[in-house]
Amino acid sequence: MKLLYMAAIVSAILSVSAAASAATFYFTYTFPDGQQASGTFNGITSNGGQSVTNISNLAVSLNGIPFAPVTVSGVTYGNATLQINAWNPTLMAFDDTTPVTIYANGALNNFAISDVDAAVNSNPDYEFAYINDATDMDSEAVAANFLQTDSFSAAEGNPTQLAIDSSPVASSWQLSEVPPSQVTDGPLPLWAIGVLGAVLLGLASRRLRV
Amino acid sequence: MQISFKTPRPTRLAMAIASVLALGSTHSFAAVAIVQGVVGGVYYAPPAFPDTAPAASLGSAVPSVYAGARVCFDLNGNGVCDPGEPSTTSSSTGSFKLSSSTLAPLVAQIGTSATNNGNAITSRYVFRANVAQIQAATKHPMLAATVNLTPLSTEIAVAIENQGITVNSAIVELARHIGVATASNVLLPPTQVTHAGDQAAIVKESVIAQGRLARGAVQ
Secondary structure: OHHHHHHHHHHHHHHHHHHOEEEEEEEEEEOOOOOEEEEEEEEEEOOOOOEEEEEEEEEEEEOOEEOOOEEEOOEEEOOOOOEEEEEEOOOOEEEOOOOOOEEOOHHHOOEEEEOOOOOOOOOOOEEEEEEOOOOOOOOEEEEEEOOOOOHHHHHHOOOOEEEEEOOOOHHHEEEEEOOHHHOOOOOOOHHHHHHHHHHHHHHHHHHHHO | OOOOOEOOOOOHHHHHHHHHHOOOOOOOOEOOEEEEEEEEEEEEEOOEOOOOHHHOEOOEEEEEEEEOOEEEEOOOOOOOOOOOOOEEEOOOOOEEEEEEOOOOOEEEEEOOOOEEOOEEOOEOEEEEEOHHHHHHHOOOOOOOEEOOEOHHHHHHHHHHHHHOOOHHHHHHHHHHHHOOOOHHHHHOOHHHOOOHHHHHHHHHHHHHHHHHHOOOEOO
16 A cells, blocks of 8 residues: 555656656857857756756856866966846846746847856856846847957957847757756756655665565 | 946956056956947048049048957056057957956047058047946946947047036037937947938037047058
C-alpha cells in the first residue's frame, strides 16, 4: 500500500514537471554592426520555450568574451554572479520585485542581465539590457563589458566593449532550448531532486519493512 | 527614474588615467555614461563670383554628417580630446558610441582627417555638449543616451554655461530664436530633421554657428 502511495507521489511530481519543465536555454543577440551577445540560463517553461521564468544560472558573453571578473594588480573587478532585473515602464527603472520572463519573441523582452542588482545599482561592470518600452522611450539593446576590449572596440577606438542597437528588431534575438544531452554541468533542478528524494525514501521504507 | 551613484567602474582605461594622468580616481563618486549620436552640421559651399558671369554660382548649404571626427568625454574640461580620455571616431554616417566611468562634457574634434559629407574639411571645428545635456538625454544610466554633436548642440551648451539656464530653457530659447516650430528638433543632426521649415531654419543657423566655431582654415 505504501509503495502504491509513493508511486502516486512520484507520478504526480513527474506530471507537473512535464507541464512546466525546467531546462537550459541558449540565446544570442546580433547587433547591427555584427557584434553579438550570447549566453545561457536555466529556467522553467510551460509552452515549449516561448516564455521562460524562474531564471537562474546566467552566463553571458559579448563577442565571445565572458562577463567575468578581471584581476588587475591583485585587485578583482566585477562580480562572478550575474543577476537579471525586469524593466518597469511605470518607474522607468529596473525592478527587483517584478518576476522576469524571457521570451522567444524578442519584441516582448524587457530585462537587464548584469553583475549588479540593477534596481539599486546602475553601475555594472558588464551588462546586457534588452528593452522594448514604447511607452517611455524607444526600444534599445545594449551590451557592454567595461573591463574588456576586443577587435570591435579597437576598430572604433572605443576604450571598452560596447554594442548598441537603438532600433532593435525581433529577428536579432534568438532563444532556443539546449538539448539535455548537451547540458554539461550545473545543479540538478529542484523537481529532479524531489523525485530522487521520493524514490530513495520509497526504497528505504521498503527495506525497513523487509 | 532611479539613478544611483557609486565608486566608478575601474576600467583599464580609468586605471590608466588615474595612474598616468591623474585625471580620475577610483575612490571618487561618478556616474556611468553611455552615449550614442551623430556628428552633424552643414556642408556649405560659398557663392562664386568669377570674372565671367556664366561661371558664377550661387552658394549652397545642405545638411551633412562628419565622418572621422574624434569624439571624447572631456574629463578635464579643457575643450579638447586629450590622450587618456575615453574617445572614439565617428563612422562614415557620422554616428558614434562611447562610454565612460565618469560623466563629462562631450567634445567632437573635426580635423583634417575628417570629412564633411565626403568632402575635405576646410576649417577645423569643435562641437560640444554639456554634462546637463547628457543627463537630460539619459533615460537610465545603463541604457544609451542619444546626444548629437552639432553646431546647435554647441550653442545650447554655451547658453547653459554662460547664461546659467536649464537645458530645456536653452533648447526652447534657441528654437524660438531661430524659428523652429518643434523645439526638440534643435537636438537632431540636420540630416534627421524631417520638418522642411525646421530643417531650413536649422541649416541656416548651423551655417552661422559653424562660421563662429571654425578654428582656423586648414592650410
